Amino acid sequence: MKQEATCEQELIAIRDSLEILGGKWKLRIMRHLNNHITETNTFKKIQREVEGISAKMLSKELQDLETNLLITRTVMNTRPITVNYAITEYGKSVFPVTETLVQWGLNHRQKIK
Amino acid sequence: MKQEATCEQELIAIRDSLEILGGKWKLRIMRHLNNHITETNTFKKIQREVEGISAKMLSKELQDLETNLLITRTVMNTRPITVNYAITEYGKSVFPVTETLVQWGLNHRQKIK
């Protein structure tokens, strides 16, 4: 549901969101997982498809997202071992955030060209 | 209008958006200006109401936002001189982004408590 808040509370809410979702990679990872929600998403696959991210950053960002219950990490019983990352129900709540950023970015690109 | 894109283009769009709107302060400043769109927003007033921001950061962030045509800066003919910052028509397009972050932040705060 839509919630009401004072301007001050709104700014605090933005700060809270950015603490969890801010930085260069987290929202991109979340969007990617949401776009591939029916597939298995291994570490290497994510690294290939979220262009430019290093193993170190990906590892750290995935840990942060898991800590905040936005994704799950599952070690699969395969040879060689693979690890599947999946978005949680709660993680799906991030979709509107990524969607507005996608739309704004697409629109901005059109505007400046 | 809503635009369609491939997953790859979507991730690029998010990157583009974050290049312009990312960081700790820009979205908070934009939200504040949007919430006080009918008032005059002077430097000191913004600094008081966007809690925690230093003069240096505010100055820098306002310059960045002006460069990207999201806000205007107007020196007023008052004594002492005041400067009014106002959101542009284009700047209003950022509102949905801040709105989803506000809602997510409010919801998250409820969830973890």
Next chain:
DNA sequence: ATTATCGGTTAACTAAAGGTAACCGGTTAC
């Protein structure tokens, strides 16, 4: 004359984010 307000700038610094490259154990294919 002194103090205060406005709208900043500057310098010096610290902290956080992010990048690069080497390396790890385990497994499988050649």
Next chain:
DNA sequence: GTAACCGGTTACCTTTAGTTAACCGATAAT
């Protein structure tokens, strides 16, 4: 046995973000 793939970790370094405090000129109030 050697090379390749998976899923990372570690150490080292650079860059960016952000903080603190001092200071500036102009104007106005006491």
